Amino acid sequence: MGNDDALNLENEIGFALYACSKGWIQKYSPVLERLNLTYTSYLTMLALWEQDKISVSELGKKLYLDSGTMTPLLKKMEKQGFISRDRSEFDERVVFIQLTEKGRALHKQATKLLSTLKESLGTMENNSWAEGLKQLLPKLYLK
Amino acid sequence: MGNDDALNLENEIGFALYACSKGWIQKYSPVLERLNLTYTSYLTMLALWEQDKISVSELGKKLYLDSGTMTPLLKKMEKQGFISRDRSEFDERVVFIQLTEKGRALHKQATKLLSTLKESLGTMENNSWAEGLKQLLPKLYLK
């Protein structure tokens, strides 16, 4: 007993999360590439498909990303034609992000392309523990 | 039913892992900063404290990182004086990483500094589900 406190890789929940998260992203990436999305821009599209016309900071809160990450990401997505960035008329500090027609259209393609991947991961997700993970992990959002 | 397949942020285990992993790293970072370590170099030190004198590729396998990440990271850690990088005499392709005295000495300081953090996180880890997480997450290492 007490040995659980020792510093080592296997003991670190943090390492498990880190490795796991990267692995998961790598499973998605080749599929997302066909949609010209990275994992981060995919998450951004997910957030926008749920709630369109949202400020940069609100979007960042949803995704746990700050303006230093969001600004260049959104500029790139604008250049790709998925979104528009427009400064609010009422408060010039605020920039609203909106899906373009192309951005909205991507939803259908994404659903289609990801369904196969989701099915194969689904065989994992259907394991008893996966539902548990979905509920446990948010408790660890530490920030 | 069926609605679980819908594309949205809350449904994505991947997003939960991603957010959770980042949050965890941010809890560690301020403490690690006092040791002049980033989270990645901390993981590297953990691996080396467990097994000293190891090749770059073996180290990368342990940490799930490729040479494109390892090489600059290790060069920086060498400059900091934590490790040495020496090409193998038997196979000139291989570079062995070894802890310096300073690198070994860091173990004690790390244990001390992290104990407080680990205690406060420990109250979380002691929850019934934390032990489960430790066992479940490795099953998701997809690469």
Add this chain to the structure above:
DNA sequence: TACAATTCTATTGTATACAATTTTTTTAAA
């Protein structure tokens, strides 16, 4: 109403990550 504090986005600087390629060395095969 001046002006201090706050808010929001953008910028700068540093540190990861990984795919793809290159270089050097070693191994395997014809």
Add this chain to the structure above:
DNA sequence: TTTAAAAAAATTGTATACAATAGAATTGTA
């Protein structure tokens, strides 16, 4: 044993992330 294939590390290019700071706009307050 020449030559093709493989292996290991390094390099190049692209994409994140986040801390710290800056700059512009807005809000709160004396």
